[in-house]
Amino acid sequence: MQLAILVLDGVFDTGLTVLLDSFSTANELAAAQGIPFPLFNVTLVGMQKQVRTGLGLTVLVEPVSVAAYPDWVIVPALNAKGPDHLSQALSREDVKRAVAQLRLWHESGCAVAGACIGTFLLAEAGLLDGVDATTSWSLAPFFRQRYPTTRLSDVQMIAVSGNVVTAGAVMGHMDLALWLMRRSSPEIADLVARYMLDARGSFHGRHIMPDHLAHSDPLIAKFERWAREHLASGFSLQAAASALAVGPRTLQRRMESLLGKSPLAFVQDLRVERAQHLLAMGQNIERIAAEVGYADAATLRTLMRRQLGNGVRELRAVMRGLDP
Template identity: 30%
Template sequence: MRQIGLILEDGFQIMGLSALAAFEFANAELGRDGYRMTILSEHGGIVRSTLSAGIETVAFNVMPDTVMVAGELLPGPVSPGLKAYLVRAASEARRVAGVCTGAFVLAEAGLLDGRGATTHWAHARALRERFPAVRVEEDRIFMRDGNIWTSAGMSAAIDLALALIEDDHGAALARNVARRLVVYHRRPGGQSQFSALLELEPRSDRIKRALTYAKEHLRNALSVEELAEAARLSPRQFSRLFRAETGQSPAKAVESLRLEAARAMLEDGSHPLDVVARDTGFADRDRMRRAFLRAYGQPPAGLKRSLRLVGGAPAD
């Protein structure tokens, strides 16, 4: 049985606790206690979240298999005792993970020096400025560099936990746990923290309906006429309303959706480029390559190599 230790400090963000639900459901799927969860703090006792909810914790007198540090809304000072415990954990525990701004705590303890790491996008610049020895990848859901894992904020705690479960027990168990949690199995580590749909921010239900249709039918040509039909508008009305609400043409928005889906498939690592191009509607590799160069400054093959290094697999 593996022990998961989640470290909380006063002022922790309560979404960090969501990671424990994934391990709880993993036990249910396994039909046994594959994981034992322990909530830790430096001195033990009640630790309070930003919502004033109190959580009972135990002191640093154990060393779990996996040590996780929950984030705070605003990264605060790190006590000498916590830093010392994390330095020990880096060599004695099998894995150490920072959830959201928990990356700041790991960096303060020196665990991220020379490593790749991510955090909530709103704090990425501060992490980079305070800890120049850390290679900050601000647009990742989670990352793994050796035995050190970091994740973005909020719901990314679940993605990180699912990745840890997959690391322990394989993709099938992680998929079943994701289903129990009613979440996508699992967002790839290299997937952007920003959703193309959220970035477009359409106001009307009709444009939202058309974009949802596009995301679910990427293999289609997705012409203006097809999208207009999904929105129940004439092509002329649709084009005018779409640009007014999103600031983009329908073709540009569809390309963003295709790029997001293609990048996720590349990060998964098991799909040939021809399959990625076909399934995301680019039709051929050359068209997909041109779109990747415009968006990311590198071709799909180059991005696939970099994602394999820092988006969920051990770095060389």
């Protein structure tokens, strides 16, 4: 797979390096499995021969004027964390030329992907008009204001609309890399996820592995979409199975076979993920509980402590950068 990463001045260092490390690791693990050629040929492209990252590092890139047409163009985030700084970045001449180039790539048949704030460049190019997309949760209100025709989701980690894909938040760069890997080799994507995330060590790791595997099975992928849309309702296996036109036992067996957990346990993971997101936005726990399908906050508090190892108070402290 030919991948071009579009690197502009002020690129968010973490986003860029996550993409590079992910695809490099995939190629190394593939070689160890006896695959004699790289799965991913990655080229850094830009509007000039070199750019400076958000932290001031110099990166050499291939000018887009001489770049071949890749299978995928990936746009990592710019290091602009607030609406004012992002507005200024989007008005830069090099960014405007990059947006025009994205449009040309897409019109020529290249697939395009953006992660975190990189999704704004796709929207500037008109590639997200009238389609589903996601972005960094902290800039979602600004995104909606600037691109009102995009169907923006606050809960999806990956949104796919034809040959345009978006991923949310900073670590969405990893989600996006794994999604692209799955298209070439689900087995290598699985190895990369285990190697880089270590599913034992954190809730994000424990969640991303099931999420990665869920997307490899059409029924489970449909179940995830249904569950996210119905988090505010109390979970019913029968209702879920009916919505997917399968029997409850079929759904139960498929979930346990693929993910090693029940449909209810998977929904609880989604509830905790959504609750963390809403906590970070400053909502109170009673309102969050109702939004993720619990009649009282005590049940949600217990679930979060069990899965995350911290209570709501400690989680809020961590999110504010304080000692819990």
